[in-house]
Amino acid sequence: MRTVFKKPRAMTKRPMHYCPGCTHGIIHRLVGEAIDSLGILEETIGVASVGCSVFAYDYFNCDMQQAAHGRAPAVATGIKRVLPQRTVFTYQGDGDLASIGMAEIVHAAARGENITVIFVNNAIYGMTSGQMAPTSLIGQKTTTSPRGRSVKDAGYPIKICELLATLEGPSYLARVSSHDPRHILQAGRAIKKAFRMQKEKRGFALVEVLSTCSVNWGLTPRGAMEWLAENMIPTYPLGVYKDVTAKEGD
Amino acid sequence: MTKTLIRGNEALAEAAIRAGCKAFFGYPITPQNEIPDYMAYHLPLRGGVYLQAESEVSAINMVYGAAGTGTRVMTSSSSPGISLKQEGISYLAAGELPCVIVNVMRCGPGLGGIHPGQGDYFQAVKGGGHGDYRLLVLAPGSVQEMADLTTLAFDLADKWRNPVLILSDGILGQMMEPVEFSPEEGPLAMDKPWATTGAVNRKPNVINTLDIVPESLEKKNYALLAKYERIKREEIRWEEKKISDADLILVAYGTSARVARSAMDLARGKGLKVGLFRPISLFPFPYPQLKRLACRKRQFLVIEMSGGQMLEDVRLAVEGRSKVHFTNRLGGMVPTPQDVLETILKIREGGGPGENSF
Numbered sequence: 001m002r003t004v005f006k007k008p009r010a011m012t013k014r015p016m017h018y019c020p021g022c023t024h025g026i027i028h029r030l031v032g033e034a035i036d037s038l039g040i041l042e043e044t045i046g047v048a049s050v051g052c053s054v055f056a057y058d059y060f061n062c063d064m065q066q067a068a069h070g071r072a073p074a075v076a077t078g079i080k081r082v083l084p085q086r087t088v089f090t091y092q093g094d095g096d097l098a099s100i101g102m103a104e105i106v107h108a109a110a111r112g113e114n115i116t117v118i119f120v121n122n123a124i125y126g127m128t129s130g131q132m133a134p135t136s137l138i139g140q141k142t143t144t145s146p147r148g149r150s151v152k153d154a155g156y157p158i159k160i161c162e163l164l165a166t167l168e169g170p171s172y173l174a175r176v177s178s179h180d181p182r183h184i185l186q187a188g189r190a191i192k193k194a195f196r197m198q199k200e201k202r203g204f205a206l207v208e209v210l211s212t213c214s215v216n217w218g219l220t221p222r223g224a225m226e227w228l229a230e231n232m233i234p235t236y237p238l239g240v241y242k243d244v245t246a247k248e249g250d
Numbered sequence: 251m252t253k254t255l256i257r258g259n260e261a262l263a264e265a266a267i268r269a270g271c272k273a274f275f276g277y278p279i280t281p282q283n284e285i286p287d288y289m290a291y292h293l294p295l296r297g298g299v300y301l302q303a304e305s306e307v308s309a310i311n312m313v314y315g316a317a318g319t320g321t322r323v324m325t326s327s328s329s330p331g332i333s334l335k336q337e338g339i340s341y342l343a344a345g346e347l348p349c350v351i352v353n354v355m356r357c358g359p360g361l362g363g364i365h366p367g368q369g370d371y372f373q374a375v376k377g378g379g380h381g382d383y384r385l386l387v388l389a390p391g392s393v394q395e396m397a398d399l400t401t402l403a404f405d406l407a408d409k410w411r412n413p414v415l416i417l418s419d420g421i422l423g424q425m426m427e428p429v430e431f432s433p434e435e436g437p438l439a440m441d442k443p444w445a446t447t448g449a450v451n452r453k454p455n456v457i458n459t460l461d462i463v464p465e466s467l468e469k470k471n472y473a474l475l476a477k478y479e480r481i482k483r484e485e486i487r488w489e490e491k492k493i494s495d496a497d498l499i500l501v502a503y504g505t506s507a508r509v510a511r512s513a514m515d516l517a518r519g520k521g522l523k524v525g526l527f528r529p530i531s532l533f534p535f536p537y538p539q540l541k542r543l544a545c546r547k548r549q550f551l552v553i554e555m556s557g558g559q560m561l562e563d564v565r566l567a568v569e570g571r572s573k574v575h576f577t578n579r580l581g582g583m584v585p586t587p588q589d590v591l592e593t594i595l596k597i598r599e600g601g602g603p604g605e606n607s608f
């Protein structure tokens with residue numbers, strides 16, 4: 001018998017707690033596949049953040065640390081500085097990274113900290129049950145923007161890739177999506193590249209993955225995928241925002 | 251052994267490097283700047299890493315990451331910066347990660363001032379961050395002790411898998427005294443099987459402070475409390491001077507204890523039977539040792555550069571058996587031995603500030 005599909009070695013057998021229609025599980029798998037394909041499981045240390053993905057330490061089959069809300073890039077910096085030969089990644093939501101953890105992510109990027117950041121943007125605070133995030137779209141209804149996010153009260157969505165692309169530190173910044181198979185394959189390639197950048201000691205690499213929160217968006221799983229494609233991508237255009245290897249022909 | 255004339259903050263930094271500290275993360279704030287300055291220069295030359303963080307919040311979380319790898323790691327700050335570190339300190343205590351945190355106290359509250367203070371006692375020994383946790387807290391009383399207690403702090407942190415806080419102040423940080431350093435440690439052969447160093451030939455390690463199952467989190471809480479009880483039994487440190495015949499015992503730590511010692515000498519010069527009790531570990535606090543000294547014939551005078559914080563622990567320790575007086579200066583002002591002597595003389599005349607006058 002030939003095995004055509006199995007869990008990556010980099011993932012545990014534990015069943016995931018994610019809601020139907022949430023793409024955290026898919027993104028975990030992409031991270032697991034990237035670690036497997038680079039053969040770096042034993043040398044990898046992951047940092048879980050605070051948000052729905054806090055239990056990532058149960059799902060990845062490598063050493064893990066769980067960080068305080070927003071502080072994963074600082075924790076990863078602490079690990080990487082004392083163990084520079086290890087591969088260190090963080091896995092963070094948009095509340096974690098783009099709100100409470102803004103200082104940590106900007107400075108880790110500015111330092112060119114040689115870590116890999118998986119940034120999962122679902123435009124909402126999932127774990128605390130659906131509050132407005134810094135990435136919520138204009139007009140988006142959440143429990144704390146019940147009449148829709150208004151520019152007057154809450155300003156504009158923060159575009160992390162564009163913002164970090166103004167810095168010299170990052171080696172790779174890409175925005176991808178997780179709403180259909182074609183985009184998932186693309187996302188997998190970007191994540192793998194972000195880990196490879198670290199192996200090649202090129203410095204800070206971040207992949208922003210647009211994702212869904214069907215439960216808090218009040219949509220069916222399928223409806224959430226469609227909502228992402230129709231509403232999030234126009235605000236958050238997909239693409240590579242920085243790639244220091246681009247000239248070398250990748 | 252030769253002695254080096256050195257500033258308190260620098261003595262502490264040098265002792266840390268000799269104790270095998272391999273990483274330092276900090277953020278500038280007076281009056282502790284000589285510590286990160288020293289580390290920035292020396293640590294990279296001696297096999298360690300130094301990084302100036304973007305804030306105290308980031309610095310303490312970098313400490314968390316590095317401590318999680320089993321590396322000996324330190325951060326230092328002064329009062330307002332230590333406030334910012336409290337969330338991270340709670341996580342370090344919950345994750346049982348060994349590390350050393352230095353508070354060179356200034357006066358507060360708020361931005362306060364840059365002169366010395368002792369107003370962070372409650373924050374240091376009673377919690378500070380959220381949840382049921384304790385730090386081991388050591389209070390140096392000289393530049394020599396800035397060095398010696400730093401060496402001890404790294405050992406205690408590893409022994410108990412707990413953050414250790416060195417509670418110093420702006421005077422001890424800035425003053426110069428001759429110091430004899432312990433020799434530099436060789437590579438540490440400490441076994442830290444829990445550390446996240448990459449899962450090579452073993453199962454993955456996880457450093458985590460989340461547990462959403464009350465039954466199992468309660469178990470963890472009780473285990474932490476049991477550890478703190480063992481610490482209370484094994485790690486009390488204090489110093490006594492001229493206690494045996496004393497009918498008035500001065501109780502003070504850090505800079506206040508230096509003032510108290512001079513005041514004691516002045517009082518002894520006048521034939522007064524005054525002694526000194528100096529807590530060195532503030533957690534665990536020397537309750538039993540103070541309790542043993544308490545009796546009707548003996549009074550206590552607590553001296554602090556705070557509104558009366560350690561005072562509460564002294565009163566708890568003596569359990570009402572002795573009268574406890576209090577004198578202080580605030581706002582960066584330091585009591586003089588003469589000030590304290592005057593309070594001693596008033597207490598002798600029966601007109602002391604008394605128990606409830608603070």
Ligand SMILES: Cc1ncc(C[n+]2csc(CCOP(=O)(O)OP(=O)(O)O)c2C)c(N)n1
Pocket residue numbers: 050051052053069092093094095096097122124125126127128133
């Ligand atoms: C200091 C602190 N503030 C607030 C919280 C509560 N909290 C937990 S998760 C979360 C938001 C997470 O949202 P996001 O990062 O977008 O991740 P998601 O759950 O959507 O995957 C918040 C505010 C916390 N745990 N700690």
